[in-house]
Amino acid sequence: MKKIVLFSFALISFVLQVHAQDDAIQRFFSKYMDDDRFSRVYISPKMMQMAGGFLKSAASENEQETKELGTLISKVRGVRILSSDEVDGKEFYQEAMSTLSKNKYEELMDVQDKGSSLKFMVREEGGLVKELLMITGDQKDFTLLSMLGSFTYAELNILAENTDIPGMEEYGKGSKGNK
Secondary structure (H helix, E strand, O other), X not given: OHHHHHHHHHHHHHHHHHHHHHOHHHHHXXXXXXXXXXXXXXEOHHHHHHHHHHXXXXXXXXXXXXXXXXXXXXXXXXXXXXXXXXXXXXXXXXXHHHHOOOOOOEEEEEEEEOOEEEEEEEEEEOOEEEEEEEXXXXXXXXXXXXXXXXXXXXXXXXXXXXXXXXXXXXXXXXXXXXX
């Protein structure tokens, strides 16, 4: 009986810890949602499906690549962006980084240059990227971008090369892992 109670407690603790981490980015967004210094953008999963569907239906049979890109775009479950050019971006960069669990997110790219920081991280499940996260900050600017979906690294590379989804240009400039 004692083992069952201990196992149950351990399982509940693990589930609560995972749930809290998944909500860390959402809590960060929510914390600054009503702060007028920040611009907030949310692109819903439905909007991404509509964009992907438009590309697929607009393509002729000879444009297989366009159809495939439409299918890929419709895999994006949402994009959230929080940015400001009125804050000390380094301070917000540090705050955002402190909310993340390093064992939940894997670092793809880290650029430190003349007082500015840029970091790309991914959260993987079952060998697929479930979230691409970009955090950047300097003395006057801060941006946090979270793109949710279910992608391979090759698909992320295709998105970076062929779309104007926010953050993908910066991602495309970095190393594109082929995991």
